[in-house]
Every structure is written in structure tokens, then in C-alpha cells.
Amino acid sequence: MGNTCYFNSLLQTYFNIPDLVEKVLTYQVTNEDNNQSKFILHLQTLFAWMIWGNQKFVNPLEVLNNMTNTFGDVIKISDGNQKDVHE
Numbered sequence: 323m324g325n326t327c328y329f330n331s332l333l334q335t336y337f338n339i340p341d342l343v344e345k346v347l348t349y350q351v352t353n354e355d356n357n358q359s360k361f362i363l364h365l366q367t368l369f370a371w372m373i374w375g376n377q378k379f380v381n382p383l384e385v386l387n388n389m390t391n392t393f394g395d396v397i398k399i400s401d402g403n404q405k406d407v408h409e
Contacts, residue, residue: 333368333382343369357396361388 336342346369351359364384371380389397 329382329386333385337369337372343373357388357390357394361385361390364388 346362346365349362349366351362351366364387368380368382368385371377387396391397
């Protein structure tokens with residue numbers, strides 16, 4: 323997937339905040355076809371797999387592919403370019 327170790331660390335940290343996980347899982351996504359809605363839906367799916375799945379790992383690729391910057395542009399994370407978490 324590329325240089326995603328920082329994202330996996332961040333994801334595990336967020337997953338260990340029960341209130342955040344609850345908010346993500348119970349968030350009602352609108353029918354709007356925008357990147358934010360897609361991101362939340364994929365994050366909900368990822369968290370659900372982390373809670374109820376039988377696998378030893380989950381694939382965060384769909385969440386990564388739907389991350390956007392403040393302008394709504396999709397961030398290409400798995401393109402092989404090294405970035406720090408704040409980028």
C-alpha cells in the first residue's frame with residue numbers, strides 16, 4: 323500500500339478512544355456522493371471489521387483512498403511518496 327505505517331499507528335490510536343469509535347459507528351451518513359461521506363462509510367466499515375471480524379488484520383486501503391485535504395481533494399497516500407502525518 324505504500325508508506326502507510328504512520329496512518330496505521332494513527333488509526334490504532336483513534337480506535338482505542340471508545341467515544342470516537344462510537345461516534346464514527348453511529349454517525350448517519352447522508353446520501354450525498356461526496357468524499358467526506360465515502361471516507362466516513364469506509365471508516366465505519368473498517369472499525370466494524372476491527373470489532374467484529376475474525377481476521378488478525380484489516381485492510382485500510384478504502385479509507386486511505388478516500389482521505390481528502392481541507393479543499394476536498396483526494397490525498398494520494400499509497401503513491402510511494404513519504405509524508406509525515408501532518409502532511
